[in-house]
Amino acid sequence: MTDALERIAQLWPASGEVVVLTGAGISVASGIPDFRSPGGLWSRYDPMQVATTDALENNPAEVWRFLMDAVRVMSSAAPNPAHKALARLEQAGLVQAIVTQNIDGLHQRAGSKNVVEFHGSMASYRCNACSAPHDAEAAKAITAATAPWRCACGGVVRPDIVFFGEPIPLDALNKSGQLACGAGLTLIVGTACEVAPASSLPLLTKQYGGKVAEINLIPGRLAHMCDASLTAKAEDALPALADMLLERRN
Ligand SMILES: [Zn+2]
Structure with a gap:
């Protein structure tokens, strides 16, 4: 070396x-783990189902199932x-x-x-509809019962990461x-x-x-x-x- x-x-x-x-x-x-590696997030989720702009619009519950897992991995x-x-x-x-x-x-x-x-960061969040900022700490409190996280305007809250298609x-x-x-x-x-x-x-x-x-x-x-x-x-x-x-x- x-x-x-x-x-x-x-x-x-x-x-x-x-x-x-x-x-x-x-x-x-x-x-x-590298998202693409065995044990990485893409071994558990299909990125096309959980990390696209389309999924954010049409299947926010599945997106948030993935995001809760990502938040858990990142915050530890x-x-x-x-x-x-x-x-x-x-x-x-x-x-x-x-x-x-x-x-x-x-x-x-x-x-x-x-x-x-x-590709942006999981350290900040915003509403996908009205762009209002949301507190990243609150993302850790989202559970299966409360997901998907929604803004007061009804839009889905998402991290400031670049989704596929963005x-x-x-x-x-x-x-x-x-x-x-x-x-x-x-x-x-x-x-x-x-x-x-x-x-x-x-x-x-x-x-x-x-x-x-x-x-x-x-x-x-x-x-x-x-x-x-x-x-x-x-x-x-x-x-x-x-x-x-x-x-x-x-
Ligand atoms: Zn909003």
Whole structure:
């Protein structure tokens, strides 16, 4: 692991213009299985029945059966050493931003400030009809007897996550694009980069002359274009990388 870590550290621009692109793999050690993996939420639910705009309109009870499960999984999770290492690096000026496909809010809970959430977050809720904000804590109290959660207006309350059929928030797209273009290094962690727009960000970095590195348990779709790769768990690799970078700087 040390050689590969060393190669990634060598790519690190002194300016700290580093964007870290994260996915499900970084939160597995926090107790959140990848939705698509065995044991993940999509092994228990069909996303087309519970996570689409159509389902929100026509089958809110089923959507909320899934959401109650998701709330339970997310609220029992805590940031792991990988999230914490990235927060340390940002605080030290060695990471500019995190772009995440995760909806678990664990980067912010670990202390990261500049986090772009491609798929929104379970940390806030709104009415699907009138857009009124609703308290996330109240979501934990929803039970089979009280689901689906409804707004005073009668609309269904939903988390601020991107459902299938909804666009990626425009500000997240713009911000992540700008970050990727300006990055001296984009570091991919815990994502196979199989779906756009996440998959296009490292390409943007390359196009504008930056480098790309990856830390993945299984090499992802962009492995062929990475300037350095490490096959490892995020929670093992990132703390070691942070130690190396911070020691080097001192
Ligand atoms: Zn409403």
